[in-house]
Amino acid sequence: MDNFVKILDGVNGFIDKAIEFIGKKISGKVCDFLLLHLNKIYAPLILITIVLFLLNTLKLGFIYFLLSLIFAVPILLIFNYMGEKFHGACKNLISANKTSLSDDAIMRLLSISYILGGFFFFLLSVLLFGNLDVFLGFGEYILPFVMVGMWILALIHFLATVPIANPERINVQISKDNTSAEDAICILTLPLKIMLYFEELTSRLLIVSAAFLFIRFLLFSNDIYDSMTLVFAFAFLCIGLAYPLVIYFVFLVFNFWFSFMLSILGVAKNISSAISGK
Numbered sequence: 001m002d003n004f005v006k007i008l009d010g011v012n013g014f015i016d017k018a019i020e021f022i023g024k025k026i027s028g029k030v031c032d033f034l035l036l037h038l039n040k041i042y043a044p045l046i047l048i049t050i051v052l053f054l055l056n057t058l059k060l061g062f063i064y065f066l067l068s069l070i071f072a073v074p075i076l077l078i079f080n081y082m083g084e085k086f087h088g089a090c091k092n093l094i095s096a097n098k099t100s101l102s103d104d105a106i107m108r109l110l111s112i113s114y115i116l117g118g119f120f121f122f123l124l125s126v127l128l129f130g131n132l133d134v135f136l137g138f139g140e141y142i143l144p145f146v147m148v149g150m151w152i153l154a155l156i157h158f159l160a161t162v163p164i165a166n167p168e169r170i171n172v173q174i175s176k177d178n179t180s181a182e183d184a185i186c187i188l189t190l191p192l193k194i195m196l197y198f199e200e201l202t203s204r205l206l207i208v209s210a211a212f213l214f215i216r217f218l219l220f221s222n223d224i225y226d227s228m229t230l231v232f233a234f235a236f237l238c239i240g241l242a243y244p245l246v247i248y249f250v251f252l253v254f255n256f257w258f259s260f261m262l263s264i265l266g267v268a269k270n271i272s273s274a275i276s277g278k
Helices: 002-040 042-060 062-096 105-128 143-159 161-165 180-197 199-220 224-277
Strands: 099-101 172-174
Touching: 002 042, 002 105, 002 143, 002 161, 002 199, 042 062, 042 199, 042 224, 062 180, 062 199, 062 224, 099 180, 105 143, 105 161, 105 180, 143 161, 143 199, 161 180, 172 180, 180 199, 180 224, 199 224
Parallel strands: 099 172
Antiparallel strands: none
């Protein structure tokens, strides 16, 4: 029996090390690498993307180009200004809102879930490759979008293990004194904190996606009815630029109630401690 216990302990230890390795060594380095280099090329990326947008509107007609130059470009520049200002505000929100768990078991569970989700979407993309017309009936037209979508979802799932395996990055601490209610509030705020942690990287990736969609429409679209590609690209660009601002206020609205509940729990905990002390 002791040998079976040792084998099981060895398997559990291997899984722990695998989660830590993927979250800290692989996903963590990939996340930091992507953000570092995307920030380096951000200024030219924005300018090139806006130029691509104007060239695409010119392809539709001069009136579209003129309207975009007068109205859309200033809006994009304002979105860019506000988004860049809110990167620091989002980081401050994370540092100012500490939460805690009584045990890291839930973090381990989430790590495994995200890793399995990443493998699932990657394998699904391999399964669909070359057989998309059989599954969906849309042929080769939609294939690039579905493939890229699967790869992005796989990447996001793998990268999500970074704050889960490194809870200090999202200001989550392990405290043995936590109550079950405090654990519940921490678990509820985890998705918000993860979105807040990745807001800058998500914003950059959406803008890159918009640039590729603009290039696709400019070079490969000869059908005016394919203009929905241009609409999606413009939407991606606007969402990417405004994403830090949007996620900031989303976090404020939801976290207000969680913080309110935490404060009530804190008062109740202090009263209970005072009564026990007496």
